[in-house]
Amino acid sequence: MPAPPPDARSFRSAVVSVTPCGDDGVLLRIRPERELPPVRASRFFMLRREDALSPAIPRPFSIYRQHGHELEFLIKVMGKGTSALAHSVPGTHLRTIGPLGNGWPTLSGGGAPWVMLAGGVGSAPFYMAIEQALRGMDGARPAALSELHFLFGAARSGLLYDVAAFERLGVRVHTATIDGSHGHKGNVLALLETLQRSGTLPERLRVLACGPERMLEAVASWCDARGLDCWLSLETLMGCGVGICNACPIPTRREGPRGAWPNVKCCVEGPVFKTDEIALHTLGH
Ligand SMILES: Cc1cc2nc3c(=O)[nH]c(=O)nc-3n(C[C@H](O)[C@H](O)[C@H](O)COP(=O)(O)OP(=O)(O)OC[C@H]3O[C@@H](n4cnc5c(N)ncnc54)[C@H](O)[C@@H]3O)c2cc1C
Ligand code: FES
Incomplete structure (x- = not known):
């Protein structure tokens, strides 16, 4: 059974700054109460404000940048969860869970671009x-x-x-x-x-x-x-981010390396997948 990554933790962070970015986005910089080692790109964190402005279910966001002890996220305002984060002020407390997920493969030099x-x-x-x-x-x-x-x-x-x-x-x-x-x-x-x-x-x-x-x-x-x-x-839409709620199934390719196993969980087995593993076109639309 896929499990959350061993380095994932739930901790509190304080908002450092919220800066408008593009037509409908913000750069959200936070300071976790514990220092994190360097995070692999395309891993993610679940974020929610600790007050009642955020929905009860945290929302997932890719790590955008890491500045020493601080983490930065690039957030497009979509609905209640992202809007609450975008309206945070310095000092607002966030429940932060992560780092989660696998991240990109190793981007080595010397092969095809x-x-x-x-x-x-x-x-x-x-x-x-x-x-x-x-x-x-x-x-x-x-x-x-x-x-x-x-x-x-x-x-x-x-x-x-x-x-x-x-x-x-x-x-x-x-x-x-x-x-x-x-x-x-x-x-x-x-x-x-x-x-x-x-x-x-x-x-x-x-x-x-x-x-x-x-x-x-x-x-x-x-x-x-x-x-x-x-x-x-x-x-993908997510609920828990740690493999419990089954909100994030991604259909697999029967002929792919996952074999007859019909779904993978995006949160704990992704969010990065090689295209031969998954069958995106069969998602519900
Ligand atoms: C691993 C991962 C990394 C992500 N990284 C980022 C990131 O770096 N920056 C960022 O801005 N967003 C990112 N997202 C998407 C982000 O999590 C959603 O936009 C957010 O959960 C929306 O929450 P909300 O409460 O504001 O919107 P809701 O009120 O939940 O939804 C508002 C509207 O947006 C739609 N919506 C919500 N989530 C998604 C989604 N994932 N895809 C398409 N439509 C959606 C809903 O169907 C609804 O119509 C990431 C998602 C995942 C799974
Ligand atoms: S989001 Fe809960 S199992 Fe993936």
Whole structure:
């Protein structure tokens, strides 16, 4: 039975700052009451305010950045839980559970380039992924700047959250917006194809993606058709985050490495899955 990660804890944090970001987002910086070792990119924390403003069920958020003792999250305001967090003030107390989940695979240098596809707030798990790849992960060879391509897509420029921060990391940042207000006009997959046609990106790639489910489905089938290795970080609805409530089932592929086991739990077995493991298109829509 998959279990929560052994380093996960429930603890209290104090809000340090809440800074508006993009049209409908905030950067939420918190100071946990206990110091955390470096967290792998694309792991997540469950957050809720300790007062009655937050729903009883905490909400999951990818770690965006870690600054010494402090954690930062990039949060798009969707409903009650995210709104309560966005209206926090310095000193507001948050119940914090984590770090949870598995995180991205090791982003080693020296192979096919890594292409990171982000849709809107799906950019959150990529900032530290880039930092960690450049530094070198798990004893693997560090990636060079030229081996990392960050493709950031959104409906409009105001939803390309904190894009300047990604540019400052020094990697190649390519943007796409549906309304053409920033970068390529179209979606992030069309941008990827354009970059391949122009010779900026080769045919052989290693792909990571995070964003809305429809985008991830499209990315998964695009990579499947080309036989490319692809990992998705899923933002499924969650309840407990620790494997108890069964709110986060993801259907598996019968022919995949999970075999006949019909579902995996996104919270404790993900949120990152390789596309040959899961069957996104069978999720309920
Ligand atoms: C592992 C993981 C990491 C995540 N990381 C981030 C992050 O870094 N930044 C961020 O802003 N969000 C992230 N999310 C999504 C975030 O958890 C939800 O947006 C949040 O739970 C919404 O809570 P709410 O109470 O504000 O909205 P609710 O009141 O619960 O819902 C408001 C509306 O949003 C829809 N909704 C809620 N959650 C989701 C979702 N996950 N996907 C699509 N629609 C949804 C609901 O169906 C409803 O229509 C992550 C989710 C997961 C599972
Ligand atoms: S969120 Fe409760 S089991 Fe995954």
